[in-house]
Amino acid sequence: MAKIREPLFDLPITLPPKASRDRLRAVHAQLRAAILDGRLQPDTRLPSTRGFAAALGVSRNTALAVYDLLLSEGYLVVRPSSGTYVAAISPRPARRPPGESEADGRLSAAWRRAQPVLPAVDGSFRFDFRLGLPDKSAFPFPVWGRLSARALRAWSKTAAAYDHPQGRPALRAAIAKHVSYARAVSCSPEDIVVTAGAQQAFDLLARILVTPGRTVVAVEEPGYPPLRDAFTAAGAKLAAVPVDEEGLRVDRLPADARMICVTPSHQFPLGITLSARRRVALLEFAQERGVVIVEDDYDGEFRLGGRPLDALQTLDRAGSVCYVGTFSKSLFPELRLGFVVAPPWAHDALVAAKACADWYCPTPSQDTLAAFIDEGHLVRHVRKMGKVYGERRGALLRALSRYGGERLQPIGDAVGLHLAVKLSEEIPADELVSSAAADGIRLHALERYALGRPAPNGLALGYGMIPSEQIDAAVARLGQIMSRLG
Numbered sequence: 001m002a003k004i005r006e007p008l009f010d011l012p013i014t015l016p017p018k019a020s021r022d023r024l025r026a027v028h029a030q031l032r033a034a035i036l037d038g039r040l041q042p043d044t045r046l047p048s049t050r051g052f053a054a055a056l057g058v059s060r061n062t063a064l065a066v067y068d069l070l071l072s073e074g075y076l077v078v079r080p081s082s083g084t085y086v087a088a089i090s091p092r093p094a095r096r097p098p099g100e101s102e103a104d105g106r107l108s109a110a111w112r113r114a115q116p117v118l119p120a121v122d123g124s125f126r127f128d129f130r131l132g133l134p135d136k137s138a139f140p141f142p143v144w145g146r147l148s149a150r151a152l153r154a155w156s157k158t159a160a161a162y163d164h165p166q167g168r169p170a171l172r173a174a175i176a177k178h179v180s181y182a183r184a185v186s187c188s189p190e191d192i193v194v195t196a197g198a199q200q201a202f203d204l205l206a207r208i209l210v211t212p213g214r215t216v217v218a219v220e221e222p223g224y225p226p227l228r229d230a231f232t233a234a235g236a237k238l239a240a241v242p243v244d245e246e247g248l249r250v251d252r253l254p255a256d257a258r259m260i261c262v263t264p265s266h267q268f269p270l271g272i273t274l275s276a277r278r279r280v281a282l283l284e285f286a287q288e289r290g291v292v293i294v295e296d297d298y299d300g301e302f303r304l305g306g307r308p309l310d311a312l313q314t315l316d317r318a319g320s321v322c323y324v325g326t327f328s329k330s331l332f333p334e335l336r337l338g339f340v341v342a343p344p345w346a347h348d349a350l351v352a353a354k355a356c357a358d359w360y361c362p363t364p365s366q367d368t369l370a371a372f373i374d375e376g377h378l379v380r381h382v383r384k385m386g387k388v389y390g391e392r393r394g395a396l397l398r399a400l401s402r403y404g405g406e407r408l409q410p411i412g413d414a415v416g417l418h419l420a421v422k423l424s425e426e427i428p429a430d431e432l433v434s435s436a437a438a439d440g441i442r443l444h445a446l447e448r449y450a451l452g453r454p455a456p457n458g459l460a461l462g463y464g465m466i467p468s469e470q471i472d473a474a475v476a477r478l479g480q481i482m483s484r485l486g
Contacts, residue, residue, distance in 0.1 A: 112309020167194025247274030265300030
């Protein structure tokens with residue numbers, strides 16, 4: 001009988017260090033991927049376990065274990081007196097690069113053009129003017145850790161159970177007390193639905209208020225893209241409404257609008273505060289037409305100058321306003337907790353939508369936050385950080401005046417975690433953003449937040465991620481870049 005020749009094995013396989021315990025897992029994963037990708041075709045004969053081990057430089061026990069795993073998973077077959085072969089498995093289609101894949105008809109129309117949202121990578125930016133992120137360095141994590149441990153101890157003594165979708169009673173009571181103090185929002189714990197951040201709040205409101213293909217939702221132009229995305233995904237027809245120095249142009253609201261999304265305390269991204277007369281006009285518009293207002297108060301707690309205007313929810317007498325709040329700016333975004341103060345007519349539907357989405361937010365996090373608010377830590381932290389952000393805003397304004405001149409004109413009011421600036425026309429914002437990135441400065445152009453065109457030529461400069469002592473140097477370098485471009 002002729003001796004069966006040992007097949008060659010030249011598949012490149014990367015091995016962890018010899019001391020690693022992951023060698024078996026690594027070899028198995030790479031061999032399995034080669035079979036699925038078609039690099040190892042069906043009916044390909046593999047080396048014996050002894051030959052496989054020698055080719056890779058692994059022990060025979062590792063080779064035996066890899067083959068056994070693949071045999072048990074159906075990727076290999078053994079033919080008596082012949083050897084081990086790749087099973088008859090159709091290779092999976094190669095993944096296309098992002099942007100090259102065609103829309104699959106199995107997806108709903110609203111999701112065929114969807115792109116995954118990827119977190120920003122810090123990279124090599126020396127100066128970071130990113131928006132929407134607070135400074136965590138001054139957060140009292142030891143206090144949070146102590147309260148979290150206490151919540152876990154209490155929680156561990158209870159029987160396993162699913163919690164209520166509306167949110168933990170202690171947290172709802174703490175939120176009601178806090179917003180009445182900080183934002184003059186009049187509500188009871190029963191009015192509050194706890195959500196996984198403001199983004200889930202928008203998603204839940206879209207679920208209960210939008211009739212796909214019919215509901216017209218008025219949004220600010222420019223405005224907050226994730227909010228627009230939530231309503232677009234629900235099938236809403238968006239109507240972009242311009243913003244001027246008094247905020248949303250109420251006189252430009254479409255007559256067929258059934259919902260209005262607005263950031264009255266600190267318009268995103270221009271930083272305008274909706275004027276008192278516009279607030280009255282907006283509420284009258286909503287009451288006369290039965291329109292729902294979604295009030296996004298994302299960083300209104302950080303009022304850095306002047307007296308804050310009342311929230312729309314405070315002025316509402318017709319049950320028109322759904323007030324959305326979040327702790328991502330006042331605490332940290334990884335917490336993923338927010339809330340909706342809902343009018344009575346929307347309450348049950350909102351709780352049912354929350355139950356459908358993810359049932360409820362994590363219980364230990366809710367209990368920890370409730371204690372953090374009740375013991376006064378939130379108020380103290382917001383007060384402390386308000387001073388920090390006020391100093392940074394002041395440093396930014398001084399630096400813009402020193403190095404920007406007429407080319408960088410601040411707009412907006414002293415609220416929140418960012419400042420918008422208008423650029424002179426000879427310096428396109430997109431070119432400035434690209435040139436600044438190459439020079440180690442992260443910026444955001446206002447045009448990225450516009451639904452239509454022409455977009456405002458300007459920048460939104462966040463000061464949550466950049467210390468005061470870096471601001472002058474950053475803007476000085478920005479002035480040099482503008483001189484080169486202009």
